[in-house]
Amino acid sequence: MKALCYHGKQDIRYDTVPDPTIEDPRDVIIKVTSCAICGSDLHLYDGFMPGMQSGDIMGHEFMGEVVEVGRESRRLKVGDRVVVPFTIICGECDQCRRGNFSVCERTNRNKDVADKVFGHTTAGLYGYTHLTGGYAGGQAEYVRVAHADASAVKVPDGMSDEQALFLGDIFPTGWQAAAQCEIEPTDTVAVWGAGPVGQFAVRSAVMMGARQVVCIDNVPERLAMARAGGAITIDFDQESVVERLNALTNGKGPEKCIDAVGLEAHASRSIDSLYDRVKQAMMMETDRPHVLREMIYVCRPAGILSIPGVYGGLLDKIPFGAAMNKGLTFRMGQTHVNRWTDDLLRRIQEGEIDPSFVITHTVGLDAGPEMYRTFRDKHDSCIKVVLKP
Template identity: 60%
Template sequence: MKAIVWHGKGDVRCDTAPDPKIQEPTDVIIKVTSTCICGSDLHLYDHYMPTMRAGDILGHEPMGEVVEVGRSVTEFKKGDRIVVPFDIACGECWFCQKQFYSCCDTTNPNAGLAAEAMGHAPAGLYGYSHLTGGYPGGQAGFLRVVKAGANALKIPDGMPDEQVVFLSDIFPTGYMAAENAQIEPGDTVAVWGCGPVGQFCIRSAWMLGAGRVIAIDRVPERLKMARDGGAEVINFDEVTVYDRLQEMTRGRGPDRCIEAVGCEAHYAGYTDALLDKAKTLVGAGTDRAHALREAIMCCRKAGTVSVPGVYVGFPDKIPFGAFMNKGLTMKTGQTHTQKYMKPLLEKIRAREIDPSFVITHTLKLEDGPAAYETFRDKRDGCIKVVLKP
């Protein structure tokens, strides 16, 4: 099969790779019909995420048609269309029973390595380094779906891939981020980052009762998409975000702040951002955390900071004194995707949202390597890429 394969920093290729096989009776194999490039994939592309190995197959936002079924699988049959969540859960451990699926205790075969880095091991993830299990990803012709019955979601007939493929990650991620923000009716919600996850944070904030949503970015196409989603916008290249938010909220600050940027924040002209960039360039750091610092400083007292943005290592200069003295709450985490897939599918079926709004590029799998560069460099109006193997 063809697959998008990591070979080193800035070097991904469409290679020929072995077809996956059933390894456990709970597996299924799918022929991938749609798969996406995620902002988190750029952390691999730019080699901020450790434990990548040449030959790793990338991708964690796939869906497709079941072509082979393990002997213990009763939930799916050949020909079914399924969406595969990026995180792999067993469905049985203490964390899965609590619906903390991305914290599953059993699906990361490299748990010792992860625990050494993080204190405890998160769940296994598709296509996202050996720190999270080394599972081959879904930017490929075929994918082995692990513990399919506990994870995958069958899609009803008549729903195109473009409406449902984002149930694999970014729609649940945006929704959980908004839920984690603890939005109360009428709240002002500020969203840092208008990439794909940020766009779903905006739509989800409205679903959860926000009275006002303010989106922060500098890319014109992203700001337009946020505005189309009902948000007021701030271009951080044109104004100081803190000052503008103070003006917009009469000095109180946003009630809820969602940081959907993560470890590769792009800010010019700020001392902390320049120091972050310098450290990453010489290998002395992995995280550029300006957006997180800014969200903490901007959030109103006794407010909430929700962080769906992915971080890798040990970001520094975090204003923890402000965080503590302002009485803030922070909620973070990889998304417990399985918790949200079915209810969000029902929102799509009820036409409360059509997630396909976020797609700007639909390309062949062979175009994936060039698309990584286009997406990273924010060229050609690129916000979300869907690849068709």
């Protein structure tokens, strides 16, 4: 089969690789009908996440048709259309029973390594380094879906791939980011980053009834999409984020702040950006935490910081004293996708939201290597790429 494979920093290739096979009686094999490039994939593409090996299949946003089932699969059958959450869950461990699916205790096949790096294992993830199990990703013609009965989400008849695809990651991620904020009708919610996750965080905060939602970015097309979703926007290249947020909140600051950027944050002031880039180059920090610093500074005392943006390692110059003295609450983590999918699927079916709004580019899988560059560099007004094997 064909797949997009990692061969080093900024080197993704359209390769021929062996077809997947059933490895466990609870597995299924799906024929991929749609997959996508995620902002988290760019952290791999740019070489910020450890644990990738040459030839690894990329991608964790995918869906398709079941073509083979393991002998212990009870819920799925050949011909079912499914969208696959990027977090691999067993559905049986203590964390899964609590709904903490992204920290499933059983699905990371490299648990010993993860324990050493993170202190305790996370769940296995598709297409996302050997620290999270080394599972083949979904930017391919076929994928082995592990523990499929527990995780795969059946797609109703009549729902298009474009409506369903993002239930596997960015829609639940944006929703969880807003849910972690415990939004009240009097709240201002500030969202840093107007990429795909930021767009869903904006719309989720609006649906949850925030008084006002503010989105911060510097790309005109992304800011326009956020405004279409109900946000007030701030272009950080054109004005001070802190001053504008204070003006919008009578000097009090937003009650809730969402970091939808993560480890590759850009700073509006060149000195901040230069500082983090120099520290990265000297291996004195791994991630650029400008957004975290800004959120801590501007958030209203006793507020909540929600962090869906991915971080991989060590941060520098975090004003933790300010966070402690302001009494801020931090909530973060990979998404507990299956906690949210039933409700979000219903909202799509009832017409409350059509997730396909975020798609700007649809191309064949063979165009994937070039689209990684287009997406990373935000060329051609690119916000979200869907690939068709």
